[in-house]
Amino acid sequence: MTSSQQPPVPPTRIDFSAEDREWIAERIKTVLETGRLTLGPFGEEFEGKFAESIGAKHAIAVNSGTSSLEIMLRAVGVEGKDILVPANTFFATASAVIAAGGRPVLMDTDLATLSTSAAEVERRLTPDTAGIMIVHIAGVITADMPAIVALARTKGLWLMEDAAHAQGSSLDGKFAGTFGLAGSFSFYPTKVMTSAEGGMIVTDDATLDGEARIYRDQGKAGFYQNVHIRMGYNWRMSEPHAIIGLRHLFNVPAMLAARRRIAARYDAALSALAAGRPEAPRPLPIPKGCVSNYYKYVVMLPEGAARAPLKTRLKDEFGVQCSGEVYEVPLHKNPVLTHLDTGDLKGADAACGRQLCLPIFASMTDAQADRVIAALEAIYRA
Numbered sequence: 550m551t552s553s554q555q556p557p558v559p560p561t562r563i564d565f566s567a568e569d570r571e572w573i574a575e576r577i578k579t580v581l582e583t584g585r586l587t588l589g590p591f592g593e594e595f596e597g598k599f600a601e602s603i604g605a606k607h608a609i610a611v612n613s614g615t616s617s618l619e620i621m622l623r624a625v626g627v628e629g630k631d632i633l634v635p636a637n638t639f640f641a642t643a644s645a646v647i648a649a650g651g652r653p654v655l656m657d658t659d660l661a662t663l664s665t666s667a668a669e670v671e672r673r674l675t676p677d678t679a680g681i682m683i684v685h686i687a688g689v690i691t692a693d694m695p696a697i698v699a700l701a702r703t704k705g706l707w708l709m710e711d712a713a714h715a716q717g718s719s720l721d722g723k724f725a726g727t728f729g730l731a732g733s734f735s736f737y738p739t740k741v742m743t744s745a746e747g748g749m750i751v752t753d754d755a756t757l758d759g760e761a762r763i764y765r766d767q768g769k770a771g772f773y774q775n776v777h778i779r780m781g782y783n784w785r786m787s788e789p790h791a792i793i794g795l796r797h798l799f800n801v802p803a804m805l806a807a808r809r810r811i812a813a814r815y816d817a818a819l820s821a822l823a824a825g826r827p828e829a830p831r832p833l834p835i836p837k838g839c840v841s842n843y844y845k846y847v848v849m850l851p852e853g854a855a856r857a858p859l860k861t862r863l864k865d866e867f868g869v870q871c872s873g874e875v876y877e878v879p880l881h882k883n884p885v886l887t888h889l890d891t892g893d894l895k896g897a898d899a900a901c902g903r904q905l906c907l908p909i910f911a912s913m914t915d916a917q918a919d920r921v922i923a924a925l926e927a928i929y930r931a
């Protein structure tokens with residue numbers, strides 16, 4: 550078969566084995582029988598095992614990554630305050646700040662990591678800044694993280710992480726989500742693991758843990774008390790979602806190992822392809838000390854290179870589907886957020902314009918990765 554006759558290589562894939570499906574179905578049957586369908590023992594087990602997996606004291610399961618961000622922000626109180634967020638991130642990082650009553654202030658992007666440098670965090674601080682939100686784009690943790698932690702501490706500001714991309718990524722042995730006061734995760738189906746929909750807050754802070762539990766359940770003083778003490782919402786995770794998440798969590802070590810195997814294959818081939826070819830894409834370098842989860846495998850195109858025709862060629866000629874850039878446009882270029890544009894976010898503009906995400910997922914075969922490599926070689930060696 551030629552590459553055009555083979556099934557396309559998808560950008561990502563969600564895998565639940567027959568055994569996984571059986572395990573999940575059995576437990577969903579149990580909760581249907583007992584009627585304990587939300588905030589129950591499976592949710593608690595999921596929280597405990599998740600916290601343990603990244604070395605956090607507390608984990609609070611919620612119904613999305615967007616909810617987890619808003620809850621963390623409400624728990625510390627951001628009303629009328631400036632919160633630093635990257636310009637290169639998903640909409641929810643900023644929209645959660647707005648929903649919680651705060652003002653997002655955008656930070657520019659470090660092209661070497663697609664994240665934010667400590668210098669850029671410092672540059673954006675004003676007397677109105679209340680906190681800093683860092684996002685580990687594509688699962689890459691910047692080597693500046695310790696400097697950002699120190700800066701936040703010196704200035705008396707809280708630091709939080711939107712670690713939606715970075716479950717299982719670490720820097721010098723410390724896991725994403727555990728660098729500051731709290732970390733947020735998403736289990737949306739494209740993430741390294743899924744609960745169908747869902748999110749998780751992690752923290753070592755007992756007060757934040759308690760507040761988050763109140764906020765996620767309509768701001769109630771307790772599960773059985775209809776007394777509302779906070780402006781909460783229904784941000785609860787159901788038991789069927791917790792069961793799906795719990796099962797995928799067991800698979801995370803193997804799923805990350807598989808992603809890392811594919812990434813190493815890409816690294817070797819693409820570094821060779823890039824040698825002496827300035828027009829070829831270059832793998833996003835992984836900072837020293839960082840172990841990426843390879844939520845995305847990002848390559849950077851040279852300045853001015855046209856991404857759309859490359860993606861079309863990869864898809865039409867070679868059956869390689871690249872989609873879901875992180876991100877195609879920065880926050881301030883979204884029509885609903887243009888008021889956040891400070892006019893000096895050129896790094897974010899460049900980062901969003903020049904990156905391409907190659908297909909990567911846990912069940913990807915070496916043969917599929919080799920098809921992606923062969924396609925790029927055919928284009929750039931021609």
Ligand SMILES: Cc1ncc(COP(=O)(O)O)c(C=O)c1O
Pocket residue numbers: 613614615616638639641642684711713714734735736737747748
């Ligand atoms: C960086 C980032 N933050 C927040 C979210 C929101 O997560 P969710 O879709 O689970 O609400 C996502 C994912 O979709 C994300 O990628």
